[in-house]
Amino acid sequence: MHMPKRDFLSLLDLSSEELDYLITRGKKFRQMHAAGEVHQPLIGKTGVLILQMNSTRTRIAFEAGLHQLGGHAIFLGTNDSQLGRGEPIEDFAKVISEMVDIAMIRTIDQEDIQALAQHASIPVINAMSSLLHPCQLLADIQTFEELRGSIKGATVAFVGDGYNMCHSFINAARQWGFNLNIACPPGYEPKADILNSTNNARMVESAEQAVKDADLVVTDVWSSMGHEGQEGNRKAIFAPYQINEQLLDQAGKDVLFMHCLPAHRGEEISETLFDDPRSVVWQEAGNRLHSQKALMEFLLLGAQ
Ligand code: CP
Numbered sequence: 001m002h003m004p005k006r007d008f009l010s011l012l013d014l015s016s017e018e019l020d021y022l023i024t025r026g027k028k029f030r031q032m033h034a035a036g037e038v039h040q041p042l043i044g045k046t047g048v049l050i051l052q053m054n055s056t057r058t059r060i061a062f063e064a065g066l067h068q069l070g071g072h073a074i075f076l077g078t079n080d081s082q083l084g085r086g087e088p089i090e091d092f093a094k095v096i097s098e099m100v101d102i103a104m105i106r107t108i109d110q111e112d113i114q115a116l117a118q119h120a121s122i123p124v125i126n127a128m129s130s131l132l133h134p135c136q137l138l139a140d141i142q143t144f145e146e147l148r149g150s151i152k153g154a155t156v157a158f159v160g161d162g163y164n165m166c167h168s169f170i171n172a173a174r175q176w177g178f179n180l181n182i183a184c185p186p187g188y189e190p191k192a193d194i195l196n197s198t199n200n201a202r203m204v205e206s207a208e209q210a211v212k213d214a215d216l217v218v219t220d221v222w223s224s225m226g227h228e229g230q231e232g233n234r235k236a237i238f239a240p241y242q243i244n245e246q247l248l249d250q251a252g253k254d255v256l257f258m259h260c261l262p263a264h265r266g267e268e269i270s271e272t273l274f275d276d277p278r279s280v281v282w283q284e285a286g287n288r289l290h291s292q293k294a295l296m297e298f299l300l301l302g303a304q
Contacts, residue, residue, distance in 0.1 A: 006299050007117040009110070009126045011134045011171040019138075019175055021303050025294035026142045026287060033068070033290065040070025041301055048074045048096055050083070050105040050116075051127065053225045057261060057285055058127045058135065061292040062104050069293055074100070093119035102300055108226050123299035130226045131191075133164045136260045137172045138291035143284045144216055147256060152177040157210040157217045157251070159183045159241050160268055161234075162190035165220040165260055174198035183210035185237045207241050211251040218258045219243050219268045235267060244270035248278055258284045 007013055014022070032039055049062045059075065066073040078084050083092055089112055096103055097120045105113050106127035117124035126134055144151050155178070158169045162184040170190060173180035180201040182190065195201055204210050211217050222238040223231045248255055257279045265271045273279055297304065 003302055005121060005123055007124045008134060008295060008299060009113055009117055009124065010132050011137055011168060011175050013134075014175075016175050016177075018298070018303075019141075022138055022291065022294045022298060023142050023145055025298070025304070026138065026291035027146060029290040029293050030142075030146070030287065039068075041297060041304070042066065042101075043070035045069075045071040045102070045300060046074065046100040047071060047102040047104065047296065048076060048100050049127070050076045050081070050103065050107070052078050052083075052105075052107040053128070055106060055127070057288045058104075058106065058292075061135075061288040062127070062296075065289055065293040065296060069297060071101075071296075089115045090119040092116070097121040102296060125295065125299070128164065130224075131164055131167060132171070133168050133260065134171070135288070135292055135295065136165065137168045138295060139284055139287035140218070140258055140260075141172060141176060142287045142291050143258065143280055144256060146283070146287075147280060148215065148254065151216075154178045154215040155181065155213055155252070157181045157183070157207075157214040158219070159207045159210050159217065159243060159247075160219040160238065161222060161224065162188050163220065163224050165218070166190045167194045169218065170194050170198060170201045173200035181210040181212075181214065183207045183241060185241060188237070207243075207247055208250055211247055211255075214251040214255055216256050216258065217243060217248060217251055218260075220260055221262070221264055222268050238268065242268060242270065244273060245276055248273075248276065256280050261285055 047066050063073040093116045102123050104125040104127045105116055108130045110129040110131040113126050113129055158166050167190055181204045183204050183206055222234045255278055259281050263269055
């Protein structure tokens with residue numbers, strides 16, 4: 001049966017039920033991986049990964065994930081394709097649709113990702129833009145639910161820059177029904193249209209207010225990709241928003257800490273935070289693989 005193509009450019013592209021399915025499937029894939037179980041439903045399928053910015057986790061999850069599912073991955077860095085020499089993204093989209101089965105793209109402008117999806121007849125996955133990072137949220141919610149059960153109704157604190165990770169946490173609060181407290185320095189708040197799209201997310205005055213009674217505390221770097229040259233200024237502005245052990249002590253007693261990585265110790269986190277038992281960043285990073293496998297299988301084959 002022919003399946004209409006689905007894209008994953010935002011968490012809002014899937015229903016809450018479909019997102020829950022992906023979490024369940026990602027958990028299953030984690031268990032199967034640990035047991036050495038081989039599952040290759042994507043034999044004969046090829047995916048292309050277009051990265052116009054650096055990546056460790058997203059690239060490895062795509063390449064290793066597609067390989068483990070029986071498929072083949074092609075990596076295209078900025079200068080590896082004619083996109084780097086100005087080939088229109090509309091033409092590129094049509095060409096890759098003739099040759100491969102799925103595409104994943106990381107670039108600054110969400111509009112470029114939308115253009116690729118609009119002109120491609122194959123599923124397109126957002127590997128991160130300056131606006132959103134939806135794949136990271138699949139791993140984060142999976143990790144929380146593996147360790148604490150359903151995230152519905154939980155309290156989550158996002159402390160730091162109101163940028164792509166914050167936007168995706170707001171979308172996640174809307175889709176999974178948790179309460180999100182956001183603390184950002186003045187002038188670095190998330191986009192108002194995203195914040196105002198749900199009653200589940202709210203701005204608070206300080207990091208301390210955000211983490212009060214939180215079940216999960218998250219942050220991201222103070223200077224993301226796209227903020228090059230602003231680093232010095234941002235260190236002073238964001239200093240009151242560092243996550244450290246003393247701040248986590250003010251959260252709920254079973255709080256977890258997550259960070260999408262890479263991290264800057266001594267800036268958005270204390271030097272020793274990853275050694276604290278409340279930090280689950282390595283499991284979170286590993287779940288990029290399992291959740292991305294669940295996503296690719298779903299977009300190519302539907303729910304199994
Ligand atoms: N968290 C994340 O997206 O990591 P990479 O930038 O290494 O892919």
